[in-house]
Amino acid sequence: MTNTPLSNIRNFSIVAHIDHGKSTLADRLIQQTGTLQARDMKDQLLDSMDIERERGITIKANTVRLEYKAQDGQDYVLNLIDTPGHVDFAYEVSRSLAACEGSLLVVDASQGVEAQTLANVYQAIDNDHEIVTVLNKIDLPAAEPERIKEQIEEVIGLDTADAVEISAKTGLGIPDVLEAIVKQLPAPQSGDRSAPLKAMLVDSWYDTYLGVVVLVRIIDGEMKRGQNIRMMGTDAKYLVDRVGVMTPKLVPVENLGPGEIGVFTGSIKEVADTRVGDTITEDKRPCTNMLPGFKPAQPVVFCGLFPIDADDFEDLRSAIGKLRLNDASFSFEMETSAALGFGFRCGFLGLLHLEIIQERLSREFNLELIATAPSVVYKMNMTDGTETEMHNPADMPDIVRIRSIEEPWIKATILTPDEYLGSILQLCQERRGIQTDLSYVGKRALVVYDLPLNEVVFDFYDRLKSISKGYASFDYQLAEYREGDLVRMSVLVNEEPVDALSMLVHRSAAEKRGRVMCEKLKELIPRHMFKIPIQAAIGGKVIARETISAMRKDVTAKCYGGDVSRKRKLLDKQKEGKKKMRQFGRVEIPQEAFIQVLKVDS
Template identity: 55%
Template sequence: MIPQKLIRNFCIIAHIDHGKSTLADRFIQRARVVEDRLFQDQILDSMDIERERGITIKSQAVTVPFESKDGQLYHLNLVDTPGHVDFSYEVSRAISSCEGALLLIDASQGVEAQTLANLYMAIEHDLEIIPVINKIDLPSADVEGVLEQIEHDLGLPAEDAVKISAKNAIGIDELLETVVERIPAPTGDYDAPLKALIFDSHYNTFRGGIMHCRLFDGVIRPGDDIHMLATDRVFNVEEVGRFRIGFEACEELQAGQVGYIVAGIRTITDIRVGETVTHRDRPCAEALPGFREVKSVVFSSIFPVDANDYNELSAAMEKLQLNDASLFFEKDSSAALGFGFRCGFLGLLHLEVIQERLEREFGLSIVFTAPSVSYRIDLSNGESITVTNPQDFPAQTEIERTYEPFIKATLITPSEYVGNLISLCTEKRGNQLDMIYLDSKRVELVYEMPLSEVLYDFYDRLKSLSRGYASFDYEVIDVRETDLVRLDILLNGQPVDALSMLVYRPNAAFRARAVCKKLREEIPRHQFKIPIQGAVGSTIVARETISALRKDVTAKCYGGDISRKRKLLEKQKEGKKRMKMVGNVELPQKAFLSVLKSGGDD
């Protein structure tokens, strides 16, 4: 049994790309959890996508042994968290299983938008926060400036900050000593009834659903019968253990520890993140509060390219949801693409990651429809409905008012890029709330703007206009009245439902022109002329035409009367007219993807 005074539970939080995974790597190397010959960078980032993009998508836990100066062997339960705004729900879950947090700040970038957002989240959960300045060895490092920002922007004592370089292992021992000294040991009663919180889970083909838990009270051992309070299911525990780089089985988990539980759970829906686990024979008095309900902000439909893969897609979505509690989905169908699912995501990066995971981990070929947000519509009969799918949008004659979600966006940028970013936010229908000079070099801009305007190219343009220096964070605040219309894309006069989108009326013609232009480049030529049109209701707002492939039917006429050539051309014209009436236009998958990836923008 490990005494609670020798356990520390903490997470690493920061803005994206400030060095969280690199610091976790150094902790693991320092503790020799992995042999040097087996070590690789970003060792906790288990997905190929995380390694390729250099980002953390899933929170990962690991137990690191550390012998301090006083000779005591401490067990440090560390959680490496994502930094991108789309994965803030992962961060909130990691924070709830810890007593302390290392707030990592890049010495060359300083305090950024997500640094503040994560700090507020940690304060809400009453965590002990240790500010850590990383990358102090860079030529561009401004340690004194960052210390001022910690004091001024974050309201934390600058003298508490620990200076390190995770890449070159500078200051790692001092930081681990600070963790042991400053972060409180967990509290919990070994003898009380079992009370454990599921903060994550994943699916194993051979062992079923595996729960990642933090124990607040009691002890759990293999052979115990456990009761899930929310789903009211009972299971028998097969194995418990701690997180190393893999899983390490142990005899028991006790109050204050973080670990995993295997209980032969085959039905994926039996595990819910935020669920309280207790003993069947000696249950706890009340459930733990769990987590806030996750709210999807971006919606898109997903379809298999081959309709025969629908069952495989269904199974893959269930397994992904077990591993990613923020993913929401329900059944959907499309005339163009067949059966699929309507999904809710936390943002566009979240959507891209799910798409890549389905393709890589499950070997599926899939198509996503254009992303949309959730709109509220007041109908003329007095009812209100919520619409996330363009196919559910009512006729204009039935609509009284339409509303769209608005966000409060916080941008922190070097002062030389302020003009560019103000122009971008104004173009995206933003309304400036505040402009604060944090110091002589950095400005904080606060805007209200529609969420739908941030969906497509906002983040990319923000980074290009500021040369990568600006940071961005947002929260959804309310819904406001807007002028919303459905934009339909017609191919040879037939609407393609998978390409329909809900847009702000003044932007409809621009979006339609961009989509039509993209399709003209991607759709192969047919034997007949194909018109591509963008329509709002019965009004055509954009058009492109794919010219027909034409066979030279007059090649065999050498001289002679012109009427012979005319007769052959007229015959060809009749044939093309007939073909156009019955001919189906083949829309290749890459045409869908080119439109949907660009969101219809150039």
């Protein structure tokens, strides 16, 4: 099983847009090579989390080792890494691609090239991958393989003469895919079994029985049980107590040699010790230079997570710690809020990532949470020449000390059928977008826009999908920070600022956003015995206001007949009392109101 010659190993990943059939193709390859018995097979086998199976998306990259006897009679070992297609998990994709030499590009034969197809293919090309094109869903009545091949050549510039046509659902053409992997994808370049161990840490996850399981790609040397190893980046030392390969199940092996992808455990308690992209070597006989590694994941969106019941804070702390073990791209720090109590400020790679983490916390740990409005990282240039980062609008320093505020901008690529182009351009203009390119890919328009991330974070993706009836696809990458005319809008209830509702907005959109929030709060805060003003303000200037009228007791009920001045006297007395009450009265904002207001965006 081990000691496979380098020329008979193929390491490859599957890249595609969301829903083009990556996970189904992986299932068929596992079935075709007889890696698992029929009784163990299930759909989307490599999507191990419940949430992945329900939503039908891949969140974590997963790996499996296949053994295949080719038509030339030789035995090959194929290491497949199934990657996510969604833009929020591009970090998972980049790590997986670095461990492989080739990729299968899966394109839906009816839908063609989408925005995320482009993004993932360019990542594969950046990693010097050989690429085999696979046209999936060839059995659909709407499939047009010839047109899609032309489109791939036109847009991506790949030669599609050898493209494999398959249907992953029915299993049509799967043997051709295996042959194409063996014939067209390269074997690992070099690898010296006698050299000191040099391995790349691709991923790690937490297993309740084994501790941290580490996925590695061996470059030189070999890894075996009982070996003392060292992580060169963190300088942590461990004793290897188990070496294995994933055939989705963990199967122990004697050793792992050059070019192979496998896993090991070593009583590691914290996934934090296993930095993705680190180089693993022998403790006594280290290799000379480290591998280049990966850039650490940069959180893009921040939001506060608070338990609805303050007693759950400790449970939330341990739950977040456990999730961090499984997901290296998620970061958090503690914060407090006058309105919501103790909680955490968390950083995510995007909104879907945020949603998934929230859902995992409520599902796997039974926690009920409130999330504050998502915000992005701003850079503050202060008058004293320093520069600071701001994650939470409530922490904004005094305006007099700020020289300028910079906000992150993204480069967004949108692919859309022609008939929706007008409304999509309008949406981008509304969000302060700057159009940089517009071209045609067959019948579809490819628009490239520079957009401020702050405007995309809330509900841009949902709006885009509803405008285009789900046909437009969207991909983005962070471009740069640019100076913007940004102001902090705070919300005051009964002249008291509510810190959980303050946000940074562009001056031009402040009034509209403020008005919407005030109207929403007016509906949600119950009436009191006194009048309550709700205001949105920038600094000392009120830009929007709503008033909740007071409940009124009929104090003149006992007056019947007599002079009007008797009634007047009682009403004035009531008025005085209400005035006094408003001075000392506290407005309780119900928890539901927070949840509702934080959901309202645009």
